[in-house]
Amino acid sequence: KAGVTQTPRYLIKTRGQQVTLSCSPISGHRSVSWYQQTPGQGLQFLFEYFSETQRNKGNFPGRFSGRQFSNSRSEMNVSTLELGDSALYLCASSHGLADYEQYFGPGTRLTVT
């Protein structure tokens, strides 16, 4: 079974620009969660999609948005990039129930200059 894939793996953007990151979950998984990880910080939850519906959202500004398609693939978008948005963005897929583990992709390393 293919793992979670994320594209692109690395990205360099300028302040004020916007960016779209993509995540393809494991086949059969209906839940996709997005996280931001910065040095010294734990994984910060952005949002979770289940069957194309946003089921939960973390404490991030409205510049961070996402969506999920009917094939469970997901995208997240960050508009008006700030220097502080530089981070590793991880997506994780799962069956969507509480006692199922999450499978993470390799992440997208975003650098904002």
Place this chain on the structure above:
Amino acid sequence: SQKIEQNSEALNIQEGKTATLTCNYTNYSPAYLQWYRQDPGRGPVFLLLIRENEKEKRKERLKVTFDTTLKQSLFHITASQPADSATYLCALWGNYQLIWGAGTKLIIKP
């Protein structure tokens, strides 16, 4: 607010010894707790899940305990090897999301 704490300092252990990592939480009564391993530049990898009615869970050289009274989970690696060096994260399930600790970096010295 819900909070999860892991030892922020790196843990240095001699090869062959048992490594013990701690995860403490407050203001929460989780039904499940998970442990993950993360290597530099990679996404976390699931290791073990333990439920609130389970005191202990084992998988090969790994053992997790869950004390809901102390609000603490301990993660043990027995007969540790340099390849076990990584950051270990604990996470609690709540409100349709996993709430994560910042992780503890484990270094196994040969």
